Amino acid sequence: MAGAFKTPGVYINEKNAFPNSVVEVATAVPAFIGYTKFADNKGTSLSNKPWRITSMSEFQNYFGGAPDDQFEILEKSADDAVSNFKSAGKEYVVKRKGGKSDTQRFYLFRSMQLFFQNGGGPCYIVSIGSYTDEGIKKSELQLGVDLLLKEQEPTMVVIPDAVALEEGDCIAVQQYSLKHCGTQKNRFAILDVHNGYKDRKDPPEDVIVTFRGDLGTNYLNYAAAYYPWLNTSIIATTDLDFSSFSDLSQLKSLLLAEAGGDNAPDDLKSILNQVGDATRDPNAKTYLSDDELHKILFSVSPTYANILLAIKQKLNLLPPAAAMAGVYTMVDNNRGVWKAPANVSLASVISPAVNITHDEQEDLNVTTAGKSINAIRSFIGEGTLVWGARTLDGNSLDWRYINVRRTMIMLEESLRLATKAYVFEPNVSGTWVTIKSMASNFLTSIWKRGGLAGASPEDAFSVHVGLGETMTSEDILEGILRVTILVALSRPAEFIEITFQQQMQKS
Structure with missing residues (x-):
């Protein structure tokens, strides 16, 4: 800087008083x-x-x-452990389309x-x-x-x-x-x-x-x-309707049988005829939307409600x-x-x-x-x-x-990214002091928030860097700067033991 002083006057020279800060990386992404x-x-x-x-x-x-x-309705077989519902004296199971496993x-x-x-x-x-x-x-x-x-x-x-x-x-x-x-x-x-x-x-x-x-x-x-x-x-029951069935004719036959087959009320027959019928006339007096058909069937047919409940539990x-x-x-x-x-x-x-x-x-x-x-x-x-x-x-x-594994991941990543700023810096005491101060400040903030165990920062962590401490002269010649950091991580109280013992009564 002295070589640049050629004209009389006052010159300002700013120097950084503090090391770079370490930004804590995100942990939950x-x-x-x-x-x-x-x-x-x-x-x-x-x-x-x-x-x-x-x-x-x-x-x-x-x-x-x-x-x-998509689901289909099958009569319970010997291979089925339990049935999902009963209708007209028979037991049935609800399975995924094509016989696939419920988890597939x-x-x-x-x-x-x-x-x-x-x-x-x-x-x-x-x-x-x-x-x-x-x-x-x-x-x-x-x-x-x-x-x-x-x-x-x-x-x-x-x-x-x-x-x-x-x-x-x-x-x-x-x-x-x-x-x-x-x-x-x-x-x-x-x-x-x-x-x-x-x-x-x-x-x-x-x-x-x-x-x-x-x-x-x-x-x-x-x-x-x-x-x-x-x-x-x-998934709520209201999120489901008859679109969850792969074969609507099978469902309609089951609901019709539940209501008495040929003796079922005409109103119910009319409703079932509209289920799945894409050709029905929206202008007809008897026309009901899919949502209306679903709500009516759910309210009048226990079997329909039980089938949807079984599907909901599986999903x-x-x-x-x-x-x-x-x-x-x-x-x-x-x-x-x-x-x-x-x-x-x-x-x-x-x-x-x-x-x-x-x-x-x-x-x-x-x-x-x-x-x-x-x-x-x-x-x-x-x-x-x-x-x-x-x-x-x-x-x-x-x-x-x-929490120990994930805390260490956070510390390692945060310090690794912060220290990248000193790659190719001179491997001298000034750089060592700066890195040590940077790491110490970061770990102190973690300790204050309860992330490290210890009554004082000295008990919670220590940072070591320098010739004769973490490096040899050969390391410096090879361009290697070694930093050793010891941390006391907090561990959960997984087992809490409370000991009771009787004592003599006191007057």
Whole structure:
């Protein structure tokens, strides 16, 4: 600067007194992968393109509505465990069109509704196909995972449609998402248990044992799994009508038989004749709209109401991962990523598909295999609560808890992005002091908010950088600047023990 002084006068030289600040990265931005009705933004295709949305209305604008789930009515056979309803002395079951399993359907749309109901916010949607395609494919879901490689913002990966695959393919997709999270190191996978609506005692085998045995052991600390599935209230009876039936003639015959067959009232016969008749005259005196026909049938026919109730129960059975992504978002926003996402009630959930007792949860939470499964349980007077906060790496003292893993991801990403400003800076003491001050200021702010454990900042963290402390002279010659940061992360009080002891009475 002295060489620039050529003219007498006063010169001002400003120097920065403070280091750069570290911006805390977002922690609750899930990426959902699955099938949608369409994928379009005003003529531009969004297929196979991660797209950020912030509400359910935006999802419907860009990706459309719910799939057209079709059902048929069959007489109960010996293979059916229970019937869905009775009519005219016979037992019937409601099944998906073509004999498909009740779980072999598109889950993304309903899961998104559940996500936003439970506190969800900004998220990414990866549409890898439409409802008109040949069905759900393992390769397409894995392609959706790969599409996230170039996206920096997502911090969670959720694939609701994976559970519609065969068991082996579902596990393969989940292993693929685990590998993605483990290699990226900046996101967390939330997994559903395949056939998680079944009780562990149901044949042919224990769904939890199968899940644990097939999942493998790689990258377990970057994921959590939840059991069982949920009976939700996402779909109301008023959302359904006779358009849900693949064969209306079958439905009409059943309702006519319920009313007495040929002896049924003429008014009812007239109503049934109009159901599904696209050629009826809107100007006729007897004309009724589809909505009016549905409301009349629902009020006069118990069988029709029972059939719709059975369909509603089947459609409302949903895997829990999307709801948990909403819970993660809500807890992160209200308390911080360091708060365990547990002991929180679930919205729009009537009950878990399987009731779990205290004793039954023991094997889910703590097992020799280490693959902890978080339970979702129903408590009297409290509703349905998330009653577990462990990663799949349940035996690791370092990464046992979800909030510890996710807090560390946040700290690592925040400091990594902030330190990029010092790439190619001189590897000298001035740079070391600046980086140390920057990291210390950031960690102090996290400690003040309760993110780190310790009575003082010195107890909560320490930052080390410098020649002879973290680097050798060879490191400096090779252009390597090493920073070591030690943090004391807060862990949840998972087990609270209260000891009672009698004492002598005092006068």
